[in-house]
Amino acid sequence: MREQYTFIKMDQLVLGYSPTENNILFKNINLCLKGGQLVCFMGSNGIGKSTLIRTLAGLQKPVSGKISYPEKEPGVEIEKWVSLVLTERITVSNMTVYELVSFGRYPYLFWDLKLSAEDKKIIGEAIISTGIGSIINKKVDELSDGQMQLALIARALAQNTPVLLLDEPTAHLDLNNRVEIMRLLRNVARTMNKAILVATHELDLALQTADVLWLASSQKSIEVGIPEDLVLNGTLHKIFDLKGFDLKTGKINHEPFRKTEINLIGNGDELIWTKNALDREGYSIDKNASTTVELIHNEKKMGWLITTPIFTKQANSIQELLDKLSTSIELS
């Protein structure tokens, strides 16, 4: 197994606005962030995710306890160890994406702000790994939300720190952009051996991308484990108080509200999507059912063959399949 360096270590950390019990957010946290790991930090709004991120970045003092950076040589400034992507909305006119990314080099620059060849190389690498090469000359105030997040991540990468902390980087983004960002972070953690902490609400994405989950519980503690364990032992279910989301399949539960049972025969992606549609429409799937739906793969076309004791029909799309099923049920 690959050696994992501990980049941030928390000892008996207590966070909050003041030491009184009501203002404490987290108590006695003993966790660490390791190189190469993507950690997703989940919990409801206002539970203190942002506070923990700010504290780990040294922007805020903990109530008590200690944060150490075991691999950091003494004298190396925190801004060369931890970089951030925050939720603060950035509004600036007259600035290009390249300029924004180059802010990542500020900890290394003198007051004259002259970028060395090395600085430019690192900025270039950050731009390449986030895939924003085509927009570097675009103005920051013309970016879409997804592009803005990528630019901010590129800025953090240009800071070239072992630790990267992101506060809700996928908020306000559509599914495609959310997946893109989580995959990017996943790759960055692995290839650059960085420790990445992502505070997020996206349970499904976190389950599929995180190496480790931190779950902020209402008891002011943080539960830790790999996603699969937390799913199977029910911790996730308990903490999130899930309502109809089946963690084990990653899908929303549907009650079979129709009486009809269907024997579904077939394979591949089409089977999964046909099953989804039947689930949503309230059919239950049963091998011994008298009604069968069979997927037919022709040369170019897909088809669905419906067989009941009374008739046989063919459908060319799932919509047609559902229509024919429901009309035939009404008839019988």
Add this chain to the structure above:
Amino acid sequence: MRKSTSNSLLILGLFLVLLFLLNISTGSVNISISEIIASLLGYSKDSIGSQIVWDFRLPKAATCILAGAGLGAGGLMMQTFFRNPLAGPDVLGLSSGASLMVAITILAQSALPFWASGINQWAVAIASSGGASLVFFIVIAAAQKLKDNSSLLIIGMMVAAFASSLVSVMQFLSKAEDLQAFMIWTLGSAGATSWREIQIMTVIVFIGLAISSICVKALNSWFMGEQYSKSIGVNIKRARFWIVFSTCLMVGSITAFCGPIAFVGLAVPHLVKLLIPTNNHKILLPAVSLGGSILLLACDTLAQLPGSTQILPLNAVTSFIGAPVLIWVVLRNKRKFLNSR
């Protein structure tokens, strides 16, 4: 991009030289260009024209250049600092603070006889800087508490209103000749400075600009907010102090020697950003300094009403140019705001 930026700076520099020459060649006395050049080069030392150029026009032009540079840079720093395009020393009550202290110095001399011995240009200058500093530290203390731009502006304006009310009470109670001296000070003038004062102003403006250029890193990252700036190693507390200090130093001393010159600090950063669209203060600071000098030289040239013996007060001219610019900026921002929705 880099090339066009340095070109723009070059154009600004050329403009400055041109306006400098235009400024010193106009005035109530007609002096031919050849005579001006001759006296500048020191060929006709004894002529009246040479005296006028060396004792009146050159000091005035130099004052315009220094004051314009300082006010432009101060205005830019304040707009960045408060992340507010309409911020400026006037809005925050710096000038009102200066006015109050100058009013006390000039107007109270009849009320307090023992005070009168010290009244001269220097007393006015010191009072003005002190007043401006006082107001600024009030505003800054509020800034650290509030972290909300609009409430801070309200505080600045209220401090200004408070100072103005005290000034008006003093005006009401003072003698006519003191009142006139004070009124003339408030109208702003670049023509009342001696070479000795220009030396002092040069030193102060250069110190101010030097401090501001050390703050470039902080000023550039200011738009990202405190958390981000800290996370890239900007010492916010120290930057806050130095930005305020240098603005205060420059604006306070300029107000001391030239009176409260309105609008230059407000309008110039916007005009310069139109010419050079960037947020990089490493470029913006020298550009607004040049721009401020140019605008003030231009205003002063207009204030002399070329071809006549009349002189308009400087503030009338700067506001005459500044106010329409400001209205235009607001309209432009509104359009931008609506577009981004």
